[in-house]
Each structure stands twice: as structure tokens, then as C-alpha cells.
Amino acid sequence: MSQVALFLALLAAAVLQAMLPTTAWTGWAPAPLMSGLVLYYSLIHRRPLVLEAALLAGLIEDSLSQMPLGTTCFAYAVAGLIIERYRDDVMEHQWTTHVAFGAMLNAGVTLFSMLILLKDELIHPPILYLGLRLVGALVLGGIVSPIIFAVMNRLETTLGSVEVEAS
Amino acid sequence: MRERRFTIWVVLAILLLVLLNLPAAQTLGVKNAVRSALAPLQESVSDGWHRLREGWATVRGLGGMALENQRMSTEVARLLGEVRELKSLERENEQLRSVLGFASRELRDLIPAEVIARSRDGWWQTLRINKGSEHGVAPDQAVISVDGLVGRVSSVSRRTADVLLLSDPTCRVSAQILRTGAFGIVSGRGPQWDGAVLCRMEFINKNIAVRPGDEVVTSGLGGVFPRGLLIGYVDRVTMDRSGLYQNADIISKADIGTLQYVFAVRDVPPETPAPRAEGGGARR
Numbered sequence: 001m002s003q004v005a006l007f008l009a010l011l012a013a014a015v016l017q018a019m020l021p022t023t024a025w026t027g028w029a030p031a032p033l034m035s036g037l038v039l040y041y042s043l044i045h046r047r048p049l050v051l052e053a054a055l056l057a058g059l060i061e062d063s064l065s066q067m068p069l070g071t072t073c074f075a076y077a078v079a080g081l082i083i084e085r086y087r088d089d090v091m092e093h094q095w096t097t098h099v100a101f102g103a104m105l106n107a108g109v110t111l112f113s114m115l116i117l118l119k120d121e122l123i124h125p126p127i128l129y130l131g132l133r134l135v136g137a138l139v140l141g142g143i144v145s146p147i148i149f150a151v152m153n154r155l156e157t158t159l160g161s162v163e164v165e166a167s
Numbered sequence: 168m169r170e171r172r173f174t175i176w177v178v179l180a181i182l183l184l185v186l187l188n189l190p191a192a193q194t195l196g197v198k199n200a201v202r203s204a205l206a207p208l209q210e211s212v213s214d215g216w217h218r219l220r221e222g223w224a225t226v227r228g229l230g231g232m233a234l235e236n237q238r239m240s241t242e243v244a245r246l247l248g249e250v251r252e253l254k255s256l257e258r259e260n261e262q263l264r265s266v267l268g269f270a271s272r273e274l275r276d277l278i279p280a281e282v283i284a285r286s287r288d289g290w291w292q293t294l295r296i297n298k299g300s301e302h303g304v305a306p307d308q309a310v311i312s313v314d315g316l317v318g319r320v321s322s323v324s325r326r327t328a329d330v331l332l333l334s335d336p337t338c339r340v341s342a343q344i345l346r347t348g349a350f351g352i353v354s355g356r357g358p359q360w361d362g363a364v365l366c367r368m369e370f371i372n373k374n375i376a377v378r379p380g381d382e383v384v385t386s387g388l389g390g391v392f393p394r395g396l397l398i399g400y401v402d403r404v405t406m407d408r409s410g411l412y413q414n415a416d417i418i419s420k421a422d423i424g425t426l427q428y429v430f431a432v433r434d435v436p437p438e439t440p441a442p443r444a445e446g447g448g449a450r451r
Contacts, residue, residue, distance in 0.1 A: 067290075
């Protein structure tokens with residue numbers, strides 16, 4: 001059932017992420033639905049599923065954008081494994097955890113992608129834009145992640161994949 | 168057990184590193200497969216969303232519908248007259264060209280397509296359409312809307328194609344100011360704070376007067392964009408820092424931010440009969 005939930009969530013997140021509007025005030029950072037999914041799996045599920053979610057989310061995100069294939073996969077996989085490693089040290093069902101981890105995960109992945117793109121000279125944005133984009137990713141990650149966590153927890157509880165619900 | 172786990176991690180790390188360093192040509196196949204697989208879902212969600220918006224717009228505009236209908240009927244009658252006139256002019260033009268021994272003008276076939284996704288990553292200005300190689304869309308084809316040039320096809324999968332928009336700084340178009348015939352290069356200025364689509368025309372001859380409101384069209388030079396497609400209007404003219412050229416800010420005629428339907432422009436050699444595009448390709 002976890003696989004079904006993961007598959008459904010990835011499809012929905014991929015389509016919605018490409019449709020939701022972006023704003024100048026967040027540096028045109030997209031709503032981080034995929035990043036929220038990776039966070040959810042990193043906090044709740046076992047390591048193999050964390051990796052599967054991270055790699056698939058990254059693959060889909062890279063495929064649907066002009067990003068070099070593998071960039072987001074790599075960033076999600078590393079971030080997911082780090083979160084999974086330290087999740088026992090935090091209260092994984094607290095919304096404050098989702099806000100903090102979601103913000104850090106999204107900003108971290110954005111920074112990594114940005115550095116890769118700058119290194120390969122694929123983008124030439126002004127410095128102000130880069131700063132705004134990072135802040136935007138941080139803020140959106142903090143806002144979107146608790147929502148994704150709650151929705152996924154409800155979905156998986158309905159499907160019987162997890163027994164606990166977010167507090 | 169510990170050794171086995173270590174091996175798995177090493178293999179995984181190597182796989183990721185290989186994936187990161189694959190040449191673009193090889194990763195394109197993977198990307199295209201994912202894009203084609205997700206295209207029907209993206210199309211239906213986009214279609215549903217569009218219907219909702221249209222429905223809401225219809226409900227809001229019910230009062231003015233009769234007036235709008237009347238205005239459209241008048242416009243259709245005027246345009247039909249114009250088309251008849253242009254057809255006779257075209258016939259006359261073709262006859263004169265053949266008498267003078269000029270090559271026939273290239274015909275264009277329009278492949279209608281619907282926008283199913285927009286690039287939301289902010290790094291690039293692109294959109295995805297629901298027609299791909301199986302419908303005749305090919306890389307570097309010009310993409311237009313009813314208002315004018317939108318961009319060019321940057322990559323194609325079987326069922327979808329990505330369009331690099333005019334507003335992207337890497338999209339460069341050889342252009343001409345219609346009134347004066349002055350040439351220049353138009354490129355995008357990236358996303359603007361107010362969401363407006365702004366381009367800049369560079370390398371305009373400094374001795375030619377360019378005025379705000381002048382129409383800018385594609386020049387046909389460079390071979391990517393056919394000649395005469397409307398790009399937009401001049402907003403502001405400035406002198407280049409070197410003092411050798413003029414630059415002009417261009418406001419795109421096509422509302423790129425809200426586009427729903429576009430056309431990929433396929434050149435058809437004049438000798439061969441034009442194949443009809445799936446879904447009813449219109450001839451221009």
C-alpha cells in the first residue's frame with residue numbers, strides 16, 4: 001500500500017507543482033510539493049522507501065524541467081538520508097519539525113541546484129534574484145511541508161500504510 | 168551483512184554520479200519518456216482547470232454576451248472581406264513572382280496545440296504543449312499565438328514539446344522594425360516584477376529613427392523564424408553604451424503568461440502538397 005500511496009502522491013505532486021502559480025516575491029520558486037513528499041517519507045518510512053521516494057521525485061522533477069537529469073535526484077537522496085538518520089532526535093509528528101525541516105530541505109536542494117546550474121553556466125541571474133530565490137524556497141518549504149505531511153498522513157492512514165496520524 | 172550494505176551504498180552512489188554526468192543527448196531519452204508518460208494526466212488536469220476558468224468567466228460575463236456577440240459578428244464579417252481581398256492579392260503576387268522568375272514563397276502549416284504546463288522553476292521561461300514529434304512538431308520550429316510570436320520549440324518528445332519563450336534571455340530572434348525596416352536582435356529580459364513580458368531589441372542602426380509604438384516583426388534571417396511574424400511593439404528607445412547602436416525595449420503582443428492555445432509553424436516546401444496536421448492544421 002505504501003507503494004500505491006507513493007505512486008499516487010508523486011503523480012499528483014508532479015502535475016500540481018507544474019500548475020501552481022509562482023510569484024516574484026519568492027524569486028519565482030515553485031510550490032515545493034515534491035520536496036514536501038521527500039520530507040514526509042524521510043520522517044515516517046524506512047530507509048529503502050525514503051530512497052525510492054527521493055530518487056523518483058528527483059527523476060520526475062528533473063524530467064519535467066530543463067534541469068540536468070540527476071541533479072535533484074542526488075540532492076533529494078542525500079537530504080532524505082540525512083533527515084532519516086536524525087529523525088529519532090526530533091518529534092517527527094510535530095508541525096514545528098515539518099516547518100523547520102521543510103524549509104531547510106527546500107532551501108538546501110534549491111541552493112544545490114543553483115550551484116550546479118551556475119557551475120555549468122546554464123543560468124546567469126543577478127545576485128539579488130539568487131538571494132530572493134533562496135529566501136523564497138525557505139519560506140515556501142516551511143509553509144508547504146506541514147500541509148503535505150498532513151495530507152500524506154491522512155492518505156496513508158486511509159490506505160492502511162501507517163497507523164499514526166500527525167498531531 | 169555490513170559489507171553487503173556498504174556495497175549497496177557504493178553502487179548507489181556510483182549510479183547517481185553516472186546519472187549526474189551523462190551527456191545531455193542520452194538523458195533526453197529518459198526525460199522524454201517521463202514527459203510522454205505524464206502528458207495525458209497533465210493535459211486532462213490542465214483541460215479541467217481551463218474549463219473551470221472558462222465556466223466562471225462565462226457566468227461573470229453573461230450580461231455583456233449579447234453585445235460581445237454583436238461585436239464579434241461585425242469583426243468576422245470585416246475579416247472575411249479582408250481574407251477575400253488578400254486571397255486575390257496573393258494570387259496576383261504569385262503570378263507576378265513567377266513572371267519575374269522569383270522563387271515561390273514558402274507555405275506554412277500550423278500545428279494547433281494546447282499548453283499543458285508551464286515552467287515553474289523560474290530559471291527558464293518555457294511551456295509545454297500537447298503535440299510532439301508524432302504530430303509533426305520538430306525542434307527550432309517557431310511557435311505563435313493569435314497575437315504573434317511566442318517562442319521556439321526547444322525539445323520534442325513523442326507526444327509533447329517544450330517551447331522556449333520569447334521572454335527567456337537565451338531566446339534570440341532576428342527582427343525588423345516594420346515601419347523603417349531597421350534590423351536588430353530581440354532577446355528576452357527574463358521574468359519581470361510585474362509579470363510583464365519584456366524583450367530587448369539590440370544592435371539597431373543608430374541613424375534610423377525608432378519610435379515608441381513601432382511594430383517589430385521577425386526578419387526571417389537566421390532560418391529559424393519565418394519572416395513577418397509579429398513580435399510586439401517598441402516601448403522605449405535607448406542608445407547603446409558604446410554609442411554605436413540603439414536598443415529598444417519591446418512589449419510582446421502575445422500574452423505569454425496566460426496562453427492556452429498556440430501553433431507550431433511548420434514550413435512546407437512549395438512543390439509538395441501540404442500534409443494536413445492532426446487535429447486540423449490551418450494553412451497560413
